[in-house]
Amino acid sequence: MTEPRTRALLALSAAALAGLLAGCGGANGGGSSSGTTTPPPAQKSTAPAGATRVTAELADFRITLSQQTFTPGTYAFAVTNTGHHDHALEVEGPSGENRSSTVAPGESTTFTVTLKDGKYEVYCPVDGHKDLGMKTEITVAGAPVNNPGTTPATPSTPTSPGNGY
Numbered sequence: 001m002t003e004p005r006t007r008a009l010l011a012l013s014a015a016a017l018a019g020l021l022a023g024c025g026g027a028n029g030g031g032s033s034s035g036t037t038t039p040p041p042a043q044k045s046t047a048p049a050g051a052t053r054v055t056a057e058l059a060d061f062r063i064t065l066s067q068q069t070f071t072p073g074t075y076a077f078a079v080t081n082t083g084h085h086d087h088a089l090e091v092e093g094p095s096g097e098n099r100s101s102t103v104a105p106g107e108s109t110t111f112t113v114t115l116k117d118g119k120y121e122v123y124c125p126v127d128g129h130k131d132l133g134m135k136t137e138i139t140v141a142g143a144p145v146n147n148p149g150t151t152p153a154t155p156s157t158p159t160s161p162g163n164g165y
């Protein structure tokens with residue numbers, strides 16, 4: 001009846017030995033993470049394919065957009081805070097309210113907005129920044145684009161093969 005116990009002991013000492021050997025060999029089992037450090041998926045791929053990229057610079061206290069007039073469609077706003085305060089970008093209009101996350105000074109973020117026909121107010125929703133001048137207006141009009149230059153001409157809207165209306 002002592003057999004299993006002996007065996008366990010043997011196994012234990014074998015393990016200890018192995019551990020010692022491993023220790024001597026310098027091959028430390030724990031830190032073999034020398035491989036590729038795969039970057040975390042921090043980059044939210046919120047921008048659907050075909051979204052037109054727009055840049056928005058948030059300064060103290062001014063908003064500069066790369067364009068003021070739009071055609072209906074989906075846009076990926078690349079928001080960069082070049083100021084010294086936290087800022088954010090809100091796009092408010094016929095599509096409702098779309099707000100980026102708050103961006104710290106020197107940071108940037110991207111958020112995606114689908115714009116419909118109409119006028120939108122674009123402003124910083126942080127504190128009183130809107131009244132300090134961080135607001136502008138954009139106009140969305142016209143037919144959905146096939147921007148001859150910017151987008152790789154999506155043949156048709158992939159999301160609605162039929163008609164969504």
Ligand SMILES: [Cu+2]
Nearest residue numbers: 087124126129
């Ligand atoms: Cu602000």
